[in-house]
Amino acid sequence: MKINLSTKVGIGTFVIAAVGIFTIAYLSFHIMMQYSKETSLKHLNFELTQDKNSIQNDIKKIVYDAKILANDNDIKSYSRAFYNPYNYDAVTNRTLEGIDKNIEENFISLLSHNKAYFNIRLLYKNGQELLVIYKDDKGIHARPKKGLQDKSEKRYFKETINLPQKEVYISDISLNREYGRFSYPLTPTIRVALPIYIEKKLFGMLIINANINKLFDVLQQYDDVDSPKRIYLADKHGYYIYNQDQSKTFGYEFSHINDTIYHDFDAKKQSYFTDDLLFTSTTLAYSKNEMIRIILTSSVGFLKKDRNTFIDSLTFYSIIIALCIAIISLVLVRYLITPLTTITKTAKAIATGDTTQVMDFDTIHTNDEIQELATSLQTMLKKLEESKKDIEKKVEQRTEELNTLNENLEHIVKEKTAENIKQLEALQQQSKLASMGEMIGAIAHQWRQPLNELSISIQNLKYDYEDGLITEDYLNEFIASTKKIIKFMSDTIDDFRNFYRVDKVKEKFNVKDAIEKVLSIQKAQLVNNNIEVTLQGEGFEIIGFKNEFQQVILNLINNAKDILLQNKVKNAKITIELKNRTISVRDNGGGIPNEIIDRIFEPYFTTKEQGKGTGMGLYMSKMIIEENIKAKLNVSNTPEGAEFRIDFDE
Ligand SMILES: Nc1ncnc2c1ncn2[C@@H]1O[C@H](COP(=O)(O)OP(=O)(O)OP(=O)(O)O)[C@@H](O)[C@H]1O
Numbered sequence: 001m002k003i004n005l006s007t008k009v010g011i012g013t014f015v016i017a018a019v020g021i022f023t024i025a026y027l028s029f030h031i032m033m034q035y036s037k038e039t040s041l042k043h044l045n046f047e048l049t050q051d052k053n054s055i056q057n058d059i060k061k062i063v064y065d066a067k068i069l070a071n072d073n074d075i076k077s078y079s080r081a082f083y084n085p086y087n088y089d090a091v092t093n094r095t096l097e098g099i100d101k102n103i104e105e106n107f108i109s110l111l112s113h114n115k116a117y118f119n120i121r122l123l124y125k126n127g128q129e130l131l132v133i134y135k136d137d138k139g140i141h142a143r144p145k146k147g148l149q150d151k152s153e154k155r156y157f158k159e160t161i162n163l164p165q166k167e168v169y170i171s172d173i174s175l176n177r178e179y180g181r182f183s184y185p186l187t188p189t190i191r192v193a194l195p196i197y198i199e200k201k202l203f204g205m206l207i208i209n210a211n212i213n214k215l216f217d218v219l220q221q222y223d224d225v226d227s228p229k230r231i232y233l234a235d236k237h238g239y240y241i242y243n244q245d246q247s248k249t250f251g252y253e254f255s256h257i258n259d260t261i262y263h264d265f266d267a268k269k270q271s272y273f274t275d276d277l278l279f280t281s282t283t284l285a286y287s288k289n290e291m292i293r294i295i296l297t298s299s300v301g302f303l304k305k306d307r308n309t310f311i312d313s314l315t316f317y318s319i320i321i322a323l324c325i326a327i328i329s330l331v332l333v334r335y336l337i338t339p340l341t342t343i344t345k346t347a348k349a350i351a352t353g354d355t356t357q358v359m360d361f362d363t364i365h366t367n368d369e370i371q372e373l374a375t376s377l378q379t380m381l382k383k384l385e386e387s388k389k390d391i392e393k394k395v396e397q398r399t400e401e402l403n404t405l406n407e408n409l410e411h412i413v414k415e416k417t418a419e420n421i422k423q424l425e426a427l428q429q430q431s432k433l434a435s436m437g438e439m440i441g442a443i444a445h446q447w448r449q450p451l452n453e454l455s456i457s458i459q460n461l462k463y464d465y466e467d468g469l470i471t472e473d474y475l476n477e478f479i480a481s482t483k484k485i486i487k488f489m490s491d492t493i494d495d496f497r498n499f500y501r502v503d504k505v506k507e508k509f510n511v512k513d514a515i516e517k518v519l520s521i522q523k524a525q526l527v528n529n530n531i532e533v534t535l536q537g538e539g540f541e542i543i544g545f546k547n548e549f550q551q552v553i554l555n556l557i558n559n560a561k562d563i564l565l566q567n568k569v570k571n572a573k574i575t576i577e578l579k580n581r582t583i584s585v586r587d588n589g590g591g592i593p594n595e596i597i598d599r600i601f602e603p604y605f606t607t608k609e610q611g612k613g614t615g616m617g618l619y620m621s622k623m624i625i626e627e628n629i630k631a632k633l634n635v636s637n638t639p640e641g642a643e644f645r646i647d648f649d650e
């Protein structure tokens, strides 16, 4: 399937844009979350500081209340009446009982005004309770005198009794007990005690017990179940002294060793945050020996919820934006690609050899790389066109040159051929002339016998005339016999003339007849040289210039004769054998040395001394046989001598 470029770019841009935008948005969201957690934690920390101050103020307030109570004039009156043998205070003119009543009223008033205070006591310096006002669910009561106890063994008593004037003891926070048992509902209690000095002499002490759940206003502030924030108070060991889940408080009292802040939080850190929680804590050392750890946490569930909605809308908007980008880039690419398409179309057309599309380039005015490309393509095309023309011109030129050359060549070839033919003819002439010398020798040989006979006959004619023997018959016989001799001689001349006549037409002739003619010319010479010539086998007919053929046979016989004479061979023999349309000319002259046998058909190759041989004989013979008669001439050595074979049927 062919997908065009703009679709590809569209899809590509969409995917890249979607992924890119989503990634960036997600990352920034992540960073934002981190940042918002950090900021929230800072806020939380700030809140914690405020809470701490508030708790500290709450504690200060009990101290303040305790001091007011302890310095009250009624207490002074009480001590005076207490030490008076009649339990009478002369200064205020009251009895101990009356003063007691007034103090009770003061205490009750304080208890009723302060919801956190539930117990105010006056203790004598030996630990004996003098006055106890307490609050329970039924109201505020003064403890009956007989119910008063000795508290000298209590820790707060021991801690406070040795304090100098104006110093205050603030207890740890522990569960309140009544008569040794926890009072229910469980009451986490802080005790503030201070010694009472009357005229620099220790009289006793004042103690206020307060329920911290009510005392520390901040605790209620976080009571709302829906609030993501929680406050916790812990003692120095990490046990909760305040937890909205009350069952977790005071674990050490109930052997719940896991109910500590260390178990629930990474509380060794002062503050931290996780995916779901912000945690911050501080320590409030509210007295010389006592401290509490205040912890403020906030769940980040709200952030989580935000996150999901955020991711949903993030995905939605990412897709929308990516789509917009894709559409814009699609349009842009379309706009950019149109000229490219034109270029591609043109390039395609050019590739198929159509250069008429060139004009399309002029429609591209994008003023950018595409236009540059178009321009370069156009230039390239022009150059191409130019070089094409150039090449065509060159080819034309070369063709012309070649044609001229061809013509010249033809001319030269013709000239050379003519020259060659002339040369060949000259050679033929030369070799003919050469053999003519031989022929004249041969004629001389042929004529010697008849000339002798004629000479003898003429000589005899003279003697016979003197003897009177000449009759008419004698003359007739003489004329007939001499005519016969002269005819023989005349025939011989004819033979030679025929032999050296240049044939003008090819003819059909019998090779045996032609060879016999050659032999008849040569016979006398060969017999003279004691060379025996035999011609055997059946003759056959061939077509060609008879004369040329006879010259070849003559050449072969002459060569054989030359070697036989040169080597002074006894029983010299030349055998000509006709068989199956082949002619074999053999001699017993000893053969041709191997080192020259390949060269004997070359023109001018001869082993004969200068003037005796031209070296053209075999060359001419091979030319005649192979070019004119279309047969084959080959040589080989027999045990006795050389053998030349002419094969007609190859
Ligand atoms: N029958 C033969 N036996 C031995 N050698 C031969 C024979 N025929 C030819 N040759 C060798 O081949 C050579 C070439 O022969 P070719 O007929 O071409 O020239 P030529 O006989 O030397 O000279 P030309 O024939 O012109 O007088 C000879 O010189 C001779 O050495």
Ligand SMILES: [Mg+2]
Binding pocket: 555, 558, 559, 613, 617, 618
């Ligand atoms: Mg020769």
